[in-house]
Amino acid sequence: MKLENINWQAVTEAMHAQGYAVVKDVLTAKECDGLVKAYNEPEYYRKTISMERYRFGQGEYKYFAYPLPPLIQQLREQVYPQLAPIANDWMRVLKIPTAYPAEFKALQAVCREHQQTQPTVLILQYGRGGHNTLHQDLYGEFFFPFQLVVCLSEDYTGGEFVLIEQRPRAQSKAIVLRPGKGDVVIFTTNFRPVKSTTGYYRANMKHGVSEVRNGSRYALGIIFHDAK
Ligand SMILES: O=C(O)CCC(=O)C(=O)O
Numbered sequence: 001m002k003l004e005n006i007n008w009q010a011v012t013e014a015m016h017a018q019g020y021a022v023v024k025d026v027l028t029a030k031e032c033d034g035l036v037k038a039y040n041e042p043e044y045y046r047k048t049i050s051m052e053r054y055r056f057g058q059g060e061y062k063y064f065a066y067p068l069p070p071l072i073q074q075l076r077e078q079v080y081p082q083l084a085p086i087a088n089d090w091m092r093v094l095k096i097p098t099a100y101p102a103e104f105k106a107l108q109a110v111c112r113e114h115q116q117t118q119p120t121v122l123i124l125q126y127g128r129g130g131h132n133t134l135h136q137d138l139y140g141e142f143f144f145p146f147q148l149v150v151c152l153s154e155d156y157t158g159g160e161f162v163l164i165e166q167r168p169r170a171q172s173k174a175i176v177l178r179p180g181k182g183d184v185v186i187f188t189t190n191f192r193p194v195k196s197t198t199g200y201y202r203a204n205m206k207h208g209v210s211e212v213r214n215g216s217r218y219a220l221g222i223i224f225h226d227a228k
Pocket residue numbers: 124132137148149161207208209218219220221222
């Protein structure tokens with residue numbers, strides 16, 4: 001894992017300007033392959049979800065169980081403190097009275113106070129025709145507004161990562177990203193502040209994955225808040 005490849009100044013600027021940031025080469029190919037391989041080892045997971053069954057799209061995902069694999073634990077703990085100040089800036093300009101703690105341990109304590117104790121980190125698998133309908137990952141009344149997706153594979157076509165931004169009284173804008181294997185997309189879970197002449201307003205954002213045309217696509221989703 002190469003967290004030193006993340007230029008936090010650039011991420012901060014991208015988050016403020018567009019509500020997402022792409023960082024190249026954070027996980028090595030070997031780490032990606034290791035996570036994909038472990039997809040079939042049940043001891044790592046607490047729950048498997050068929051996306052068709054819930055009408056979330058087509059594909060399957062698994063929620064990791066605690067304790068998380070060290071690589072994922074480290075990623076969650078080390079990235080969170082960089083993102084919390086950005087989230088706090090957003091809450092301030094939007095006049096939302098929420099302040100996220102500086103450290104990940106403290107965020108988990110807040111989750112516990114809300115009875116949110118189940119890990120939300122997941123790994124997703126899509127084959128041909130697989131897709132993920134537009135959504136927001138809120139798992140309880142308490143949530144941290146940013147999350148990560150790490151792309152774990154490259155031998156597929158289609159399967160773009162899609163963000164939809166919806167500004168008040170406007171049609172939706174689509175943002176289509178094609179991160180490479182080991183790249184990370186950092187993005188807002190539910191909204192972002194947009195500056196206007198009178199202050200800041202909220203633009204709603206959702207994310208999903210377009211249809212995979214060929215091959216198979218795996219991704220690791222890191223959500224910082226836990227679920228009930
Ligand atoms: O497969 C993806 O890239 C998106 C997964 C997703 O929706 C998530 O991690 O929250």
